[in-house]
Amino acid sequence: MVVSGAGIVSPMGMDFAENALGFRAGRMAFSPVTLFDVSRQRSGTAGQVHLPDSSGGLSRRAASRMDRGTRLAWLAAREALAQAGLSGGAMPLIVGTSAAAMPIGENYYRAAHVLPENRRAQLHRVETYQPQRQMTDMARLLGVEGRIRIVSNACASGANAIGQAFHLVRSGRAERVLAGGYDALCQLVFAGFDTLQALSPAGIPRPFDAARDGLALGEGAGFVLVESAASAKNRGARVIAEITGYGAATDIHHLTQPHPQGDAALLTMRAACEMAGVSPEQIDYLNSHGTGTPLNDIAEGNAIQRWAGEAVSHIKVSSTKSAIGHLLGGAGAVESVICLMALEGQWLPASLNVRQADPVCTFDLIREPRDASVRRALTNSFGFGGANATLVFAKEGLA
């Protein structure tokens, strides 16, 4: 199973090349939130994507129906297809999202309190709020003809979507699958994380820092074209990397807090590596879930220690959320694409803003981007509700 196309939109940039440049340079991409009122929140910054005013080739009608998150997804999915040398075609679409078109739902709620109600406008909001409607329209615009699955496992959604695509191709049920994840910033979710005191008051997340004080939210999308190696070869498609392993498990410790020892994370890392046929010391880069909250980073750090055992000091780890924030349903997919960049460019992105590493970091925490030999990369995604997922990617020919 190979990846023959990848697309990404993040606060760092609007495509693969811009993002690769930004992560390679160790840039940060946080800015004041301008999409909604944050004046009464503890934090006022996030990784907000600055979308161009132009519709980017969408008709006015299509643009009017598309919510912000789907627009991010459409841009990333379009790039993934283009990179793969495809202009649509018959393939399933598997998408992960957590908030989906929540901004439209928020508008529906506000309008429902204003009488006389404009029923036609409300019906439009009801219909376009639904993610299956958004993804159906997006697939149509992309020329993608095939069944659609929308996975909503909170912050692991994007990784689960790619994992499901991997299995569909692996089992022979599909020759290729377009898969990814997305989420846009919205007021309900921003306020939600703020009420949980999960947002960094300073607005700058410091994953794995001993004095980390929370995460920053972000928005964006990542998509990949997962394809059988035979199909890619027959088409003469360029192979970016292979997907070699996927693990999924459920952390039943608490709705929002991970098991302190990272039990489920350990399960998914072990399962993904077993499927990939690799041992921890063969993983050249680990893109951590690394939110920057006190509880997450400890749990994940403990899981990495248990998983890697004596090899832990050789495991190179970073959290790219330190640069763009936590993209929720999009995170697992965007971070998968960042792993592909590392494999392609032979460099490692950094965990930024670390002043003093937490003692849990017995692994090699990458604090500045660096050149490296990257043959295999692993990415972790953990979500509310205990959804845990791990993906393993490898350079072509290493599987």
Add this chain to the structure above:
Amino acid sequence: MRKNLAITGTGAVTPAGWGVDAMMAALAAGGTIPHSLLERPLEASAVVTPVLRVPAEGSTTPKFARLRRSSPISKFAAAAAMEALGASRLAEIAAGRLRVGVVFTLTNGCVNYSKRFFGEVLADPALASPILFPETVFNAPASHLSAMIGSTSPNDSLIGDGSGFLTGIDLAAEWLERGDVDGCLVVAAEEIDWLSSEALRHYSRDFLPAEGAGAIYLDSAGGPVLLHHLPDPLPYNSHARQSAAGGIRQALDVTDDGHTLLIDSQSGIRRFDFPESAAWSDWSGPRWSPKLVLGESMGAATAFQVVAAVQALNSGRFHRAVVSSAGANQQAAGMVLERHR
């Protein structure tokens, strides 16, 4: 046929009551269940919406700490899941002898808490309740199920229209065939709130919004009701709704032999029912339309069709049951179940 996959447990919470028996009794009796009125007061008036609610009496919500703070959707789902799973399997999971996955399908999710939380955010985000927010996440009800049964096996939530329950069964079948799990709960649930109820009636004033949960236990060890045929759904990005419904009818490849029951997704509203009606216009055999009795429960609706199909086969009256679901805005899907003979 998917390799020896069987549905060996069912559960339901519907406006007819808590449990599969209550649902089947209502379907047998026919006629729509009496509705109640959901009133949303506004400054100078009120919006009144007729709805079908799950009755409070007879609740079989399992006793589980996490459910104390959860909203109705999680309680409905928990009750239906436990009924489908059964006590003996719960003991097997606890003993580490059974790996049970959870696939949860839904359209709206926890609208009660979302509405309350967003209302608080608009009033003053600094004072909004941190207890509410985690329950607004789409996969919160599914998370409670895994925690309740003590299973760390995979747990996926899928959003979609009502037909998504069949996509959920397809995903569960994948897990079973790969050996990722020994059994899988597939659950669909919705709860009533003015947000979703009024939203539904923007499509048609004739819709009767409803709530509840349906669950099945899918098992790879075989059983009396086998999953005979589950074709890929036909999505509306590449098919018009009518041609998708017709395509599924063809893909299911069933004929009326007098012993086959058709369970469709008809709501009684002609303009929404037309594609499926046209697809099955030649069907003269036995036919049930659960929505005509149980109302429009959106993401949970097809789960009730599947539960009814399994019960019909278990009763011995039919040897085959066909489920047809022409979803609202995603796909048309269908499934054939057979009684093992």
